[in-house]
Amino acid sequence: MSIYTFIHADHEKAKELMHKIEQLGTESVEERNSLFETLKKELILHAKSEEMAFYDPLKDFKSTKEDVEHGEEEHQDIEMLLDQLSDIQLEHTQWRKKFPELRELVEHHMREEESEIFQTPEK
Numbered sequence: 001m002s003i004y005t006f007i008h009a010d011h012e013k014a015k016e017l018m019h020k021i022e023q024l025g026t027e028s029v030e031e032r033n034s035l036f037e038t039l040k041k042e043l044i045l046h047a048k049s050e051e052m053a054f055y056d057p058l059k060d061f062k063s064t065k066e067d068v069e070h071g072e073e074e075h076q077d078i079e080m081l082l083d084q085l086s087d088i089q090l091e092h093t094q095w096r097k098k099f100p101e102l103r104e105l106v107e108h109h110m111r112e113e114e115s116e117i118f119q120t121p122e123k
């Protein structure tokens with residue numbers, strides 16, 4: 001399995017988790033909380049590993065530098081949204097209103113990574 005397949009699998013896993021969280025109703029506070037904690041840990045770990053393994057080396061190339069810097073900014077925005085969500089009570093309607101903002105940003109970011117940054121010369 002190539003490292004890109006691994007990244008893609010990680011992206012799919014996060015998307016699935018976000019979808020599950022959104023499907024849960026206001027009353028499923030405990031389950032939402034546990035899925036959200038998992039999502040948070042995984043997204044942060046994923047971003048850190050990506051930065052170390054790919055972003056840093058890709059910064060040295062003119063053709064990828066800009067995309068990588070943009071990707072890093074999005075990692076920061078994702079982390080900020082995760083923090084904001086952590087500060088809101090899960091039973092609060094505001095939480096469920098804000099969550100799609102995170103999902104949309106993460107999905108947009110992953111789409112860009114897969115189409116621009118991690119476009120691989122796979123045979």
Ligand SMILES: [Fe+2]
Pocket residue numbers: 046047050071075109113
């Ligand atoms: Fe990323």
Ligand SMILES: [Fe+2]
Pocket residue numbers: 007011046050110113
């Ligand atoms: Fe990623």
